[in-house]
Amino acid sequence: MNCTDVRSLVHAHLDGELDLLREVEIDDHVRQCEGCQAIYESQRALSSALKGDGLYFTAPASLQRKVRAAMRSTAEPSRGWSRAFSPQRLALAGAAAIVIVAAIAGPIVSRRSHDDQIAQEVVSAHIRSLMASHLTDVLSSDQHTVKPWFAGKLDFSPPVVDLKDQAFPLVGGRLDYVENRPIAALAYLSGQHVINLFIWPSTSSADAGESFLGRQGYNALSWTRDHTNFWAVSDLNATELRRFAQLVRDRSDGG
Amino acid sequence: MVPAGPFDQVVLPHLDAAYNLARWLTRSDVDAEDVVQEACVRALRFFGGFRGDDARSWLLAIVRNSCYDFLRRRRPQELTDAFDEEIHTAVEQTQTPEALLLRRADRAMVRQALETLPLAWREVIILRELEGLSYKQIADVAGIKIGTVMSRLARARARLQQLLGSDAAREVAR
Numbered sequence A: 001m002n003c004t005d006v007r008s009l010v011h012a013h014l015d016g017e018l019d020l021l022r023e024v025e026i027d028d029h030v031r032q033c034e035g036c037q038a039i040y041e042s043q044r045a046l047s048s049a050l051k052g053d054g055l056y057f058t059a060p061a062s063l064q065r066k067v068r069a070a071m072r073s074t075a076e077p078s079r080g081w082s083r084a085f086s087p088q089r090l091a092l093a094g095a096a097a098i099v100i101v102a103a104i105a106g107p108i109v110s111r112r113s114h115d116d117q118i119a120q121e122v123v124s125a126h127i128r129s130l131m132a133s134h135l136t137d138v139l140s141s142d143q144h145t146v147k148p149w150f151a152g153k154l155d156f157s158p159p160v161v162d163l164k165d166q167a168f169p170l171v172g173g174r175l176d177y178v179e180n181r182p183i184a185a186l187a188y189l190s191g192q193h194v195i196n197l198f199i200w201p202s203t204s205s206a207d208a209g210e211s212f213l214g215r216q217g218y219n220a221l222s223w224t225r226d227h228t229n230f231w232a233v234s235d236l237n238a239t240e241l242r243r244f245a246q247l248v249r250d251r252s253d254g255g
Numbered sequence B: 001m002v003p004a005g006p007f008d009q010v011v012l013p014h015l016d017a018a019y020n021l022a023r024w025l026t027r028s029d030v031d032a033e034d035v036v037q038e039a040c041v042r043a044l045r046f047f048g049g050f051r052g053d054d055a056r057s058w059l060l061a062i063v064r065n066s067c068y069d070f071l072r073r074r075r076p077q078e079l080t081d082a083f084d085e086e087i088h089t090a091v092e093q094t095q096t097p098e099a100l101l102l103r104r105a106d107r108a109m110v111r112q113a114l115e116t117l118p119l120a121w122r123e124v125i126i127l128r129e130l131e132g133l134s135y136k137q138i139a140d141v142a143g144i145k146i147g148t149v150m151s152r153l154a155r156a157r158a159r160l161q162q163l164l165g166s167d168a169a170r171e172v173a174r
Helices: A003-008 A010-014 A020-032 A034-050 A061-074 A087-091 A093-131 A143-150 A238-254 B007-026 B029-049 B055-074 B076-088 B099-103 B107-116 B119-130 B135-142 B146-173
Strands: A170-178 A181-190 A193-201 A208-215 A218-225 A228-234
Touching (some): A003 A010, A003 A034, A010 A034, A010 B146, A020 A238, A034 B107, A034 B146, A061 B007, A093 A170, A093 A181, A093 A193, A093 A208, A093 A218, A093 A228, A143 A170, A193 A238, A228 A238, B007 B029, B007 B055, B007 B119, B029 B055, B099 B146, B119 B146
Antiparallel strands (some): A170 A181, A208 A218, A218 A228
């Protein structure tokens, strides 16, 4: 990628609209090119100036009251609104506001703290695997050796993908214990860094996108796909860990 | 993501976003309140047709249109200005101000610079930087193509850098 390409993509890159591979390519270029670096820095500075406090106007409390009043007068029964907005319901809306906030924020908050707890568990498991030199129960870089090894030890079959050609060689697999159940842990290498990929069945049928947590100097990435939870933990930098996660997803889909 | 449910559960959580957009587009507290009220009434009227899962974008599109209607009635000049800017301004290839200089820009400078942007640029910047919408969402809210979102963002940012860079340079020189 040359300077013209890199500069034409500055906005799309900083706005998170590019795919990861493109991002990595640009980051590599920017690190080495002073001219492009200045442009990227300048755009970042502008973006952070715009994200400062005091620029976002929050609705005055009176507006919420006015909006409710306006809606109430619009929502006369004779105008034939859907049953969801009966006048009684709207009259109760004021009192219900807190309940609504709780109902919407509640599941998010509890999901987050649940994720925090799992993050703590998988990071601890990652650290244990390094401390006790117990990285693998089955030492093999062959996915066709590792995958069958789990059969009979777990009540699910974890997807095992080989990423040697992408500089993430598989080292092996082992059993671990997270969320009160035995789970599959796959160990990969990236240079000198160990990546533990924890896999276990999800209790929810919904897929979840990637979410990122930092813990004790380790990075943890999680996602849910095909009824399966994935957690990748490593001291590898976030960008490379994301690339790893994307590759795991791509390859799992393929096979 | 909020599933479609009763109107107040779907729409009212996004009242801040609605007000913020209206406030930036009308540049007036009083007008923003009026526009948001009008928009909410409209939203209630159209609510039966809401099937999506992105309530915020849906509401913001209605707020945005209400703002334009309001400006068309009360300050039509602002809409023409925006149009002229779009046609006659190329993306400025000015020198990039140093990041350090931009970091010196204080809140009042940034606010003023944003307010002087033409309407069509201001809305994409607000939706992107303050509301954090994706290009696709901005395209939906503003009723424009993604390519237009990108070119407006580029122009708006070039202008902001110019404005803030020179403001901050003046401050430094003082």
